[in-house]
Amino acid sequence: MATAVQTKIIKGFNAVDLVTVAVFAALYRAAWYVWQIFGFLFPFNIVLATFFATLAAVAAAVIVRKVGVFTLYAIAAALINFFFQGEALVASIIYLFLGVFSDAYLYMQIKAGKDPFTSFRDMAIAGGIFAFLWSAVNWGYVFPILFQMEFSIGMLFAVAVSCFVGGVIGGLIGYKLGDRLKGLIY
Amino acid sequence: MAGGGVTNFLANIDRNSWVHKLDPRTKVAILVFFSVFPLLFTDYRFLFFFFLLILPLWLTANLNFRPMIGPFLGVGFFMLILFVFTALRTPAELTNPAPEAANFTWFIKAGPIVVTSHTFFRGLYIAGRMLVPLTIGLFIIATTDPTTLGKGLRKLKVPTAAVFMVLAGLRFIPIVTEQMLNILDAMTIRGVPNSRFERTKLLILPLFVTSLRRTRTMGSACEAKGYGAQKWNNFYQAFRLNRADKIMLITLLVLTLAIIYVRFGLGLGVATVGWTR
Numbered sequence: 001m002a003t004a005v006q007t008k009i010i011k012g013f014n015a016v017d018l019v020t021v022a023v024f025a026a027l028y029r030a031a032w033y034v035w036q037i038f039g040f041l042f043p044f045n046i047v048l049a050t051f052f053a054t055l056a057a058v059a060a061a062v063i064v065r066k067v068g069v070f071t072l073y074a075i076a077a078a079l080i081n082f083f084f085q086g087e088a089l090v091a092s093i094i095y096l097f098l099g100v101f102s103d104a105y106l107y108m109q110i111k112a113g114k115d116p117f118t119s120f121r122d123m124a125i126a127g128g129i130f131a132f133l134w135s136a137v138n139w140g141y142v143f144p145i146l147f148q149m150e151f152s153i154g155m156l157f158a159v160a161v162s163c164f165v166g167g168v169i170g171g172l173i174g175y176k177l178g179d180r181l182k183g184l185i186y
Numbered sequence: 187m188a189g190g191g192v193t194n195f196l197a198n199i200d201r202n203s204w205v206h207k208l209d210p211r212t213k214v215a216i217l218v219f220f221s222v223f224p225l226l227f228t229d230y231r232f233l234f235f236f237f238l239l240i241l242p243l244w245l246t247a248n249l250n251f252r253p254m255i256g257p258f259l260g261v262g263f264f265m266l267i268l269f270v271f272t273a274l275r276t277p278a279e280l281t282n283p284a285p286e287a288a289n290f291t292w293f294i295k296a297g298p299i300v301v302t303s304h305t306f307f308r309g310l311y312i313a314g315r316m317l318v319p320l321t322i323g324l325f326i327i328a329t330t331d332p333t334t335l336g337k338g339l340r341k342l343k344v345p346t347a348a349v350f351m352v353l354a355g356l357r358f359i360p361i362v363t364e365q366m367l368n369i370l371d372a373m374t375i376r377g378v379p380n381s382r383f384e385r386t387k388l389l390i391l392p393l394f395v396t397s398l399r400r401t402r403t404m405g406s407a408c409e410a411k412g413y414g415a416q417k418w419n420n421f422y423q424a425f426r427l428n429r430a431d432k433i434m435l436i437t438l439l440v441l442t443l444a445i446i447y448v449r450f451g452l453g454l455g456v457a458t459v460g461w462t463r
Binding site: 013014015016017018019020021022023025026027029030032036039042059063072075076079080082083084086087088089090146147148149150177180181184185 | 217218221222225228257260261263267268271272312315316319320321322323324326327335347348350351352354355356358359362363366390391393394395397398399400401402404405406408409413
């Protein structure tokens with residue numbers, strides 16, 4: 001039993017999995033135009049960015065169902081963003097690690113004998129962790145320090161919380177979407 | 187306009203210029219250089235230096251800029267946001283006790299919004315500082331075939347999975363956008379109401395499903411061709427650094443050392459006008 005659990009946790013990704021993760025990263029990139037339309041709401045239009053990022057990440061996780069999906073998604077999204085949209089290299093390097101803690105949570109759940117990819121609660125928590133890190137990195141470092149944008153502490157906190165909430169909602173919808181897509185694409 | 191820009195961002199890769207012929211590893215070095223070093227400076231003269239450095243690359247790369255209007259507009263819009271958020275302040279700025287902020291030569295007050303010479307130029311520096319780092323990626327992707335770029339990344343020991351995902355994602359961005367436009371056209375033909383919310387709601391599921399079905403076809407094709415069965419360390423295409431590559435790499439190395447010395451050895455490059463940190 002222990003051997004079977006260990007095998008499941010360390011399962012590798014095949015080409016179908018990698019392309020699925022990549023297309024979700026590309027869909028997130030395509031959704032960039034949506035929050036650009038709402039640029040007049042800046043910085044609160046970034047809530048949409050966090051919403052779509054977490055939605056795509058959780059949906060990819062529900063479809064691929066392997067530990068490491070969040071990390072791969074973050075890597076694909078960061079690299080596609082860097083080459084296609086243009087992004088500061090330092091920010092892109094930080095974005096590469098955004099999915100690690102979500103995958104760590106999924107790893108712990110699988111090690112405990114659960115299947116987190118079919119659990120709404122577990123995917124909501126994993127998505128929440130992802131959204132938290134996304135918001136913390138963007139509003140704790142990227143915008144105020146790297147881009148040198150001046151925000152009051154209150155504004156930074158409000159935007160970060162809004163983005164986190166938006167991300168959590170995106171994760172919840174992402175689970176529903178992924179669950180529905182699973183049945184339609186197989 | 188944005189859709190056309192997205193689907194045609196690869197329109198320049200078949201053109202002929204010395205930039206197109208550079209080894210992808212050299213282009214990655216250019217990418218890293220221009221993504222990192224402009225961010226070390228806040229003095230407009232040093233930022234202008236980076237702009238002067240990259241301008242010849244853009245002008246001699248034999249590019250058709252029309253397909254790139256969409257991405258340029260996106261970068262320009264973000265820079266505008268940076269400028270606006272820095273330049274537009276509240277009336278409290280007029281009595282800001284910080285010495286740099288107090289040294290303004292003119293100001294404009296329109297109700298609750300104030301712009302001083304200090305905030306205006308600082309806004310230009312903040313926005314201009316991002317011009318080169320945010321556009322260098324576009325320059326590289328416009329002059330490099332994605333497959334060649336992927337091979338170059340593999341040569342630099344980037345994991346195959348990461349390279350594969352980037353290439354797959356890049357290939358799918360124009361496909362996903364075209365799918366989206368096709369679905370929207372189909373909605374129009376079938377008489378779906380023009381409400382943006384209604385259209386978006388009806389768009390999401392078909393877009394995801396059609397995109398994912400194509401990914402599974404592509405992934406299955408890769409699996410059928412033995413993807414992952416062996417390590418890919420050999421390449422049919424020979425990668426050799428030619429003279430232009432070597433000159434470019436040596437130039438980048440010299441510039442790197444000079445920039446580090448100027449910035450950290452001599453302490454130059456920090457804006458003297460209105461910089462508070």
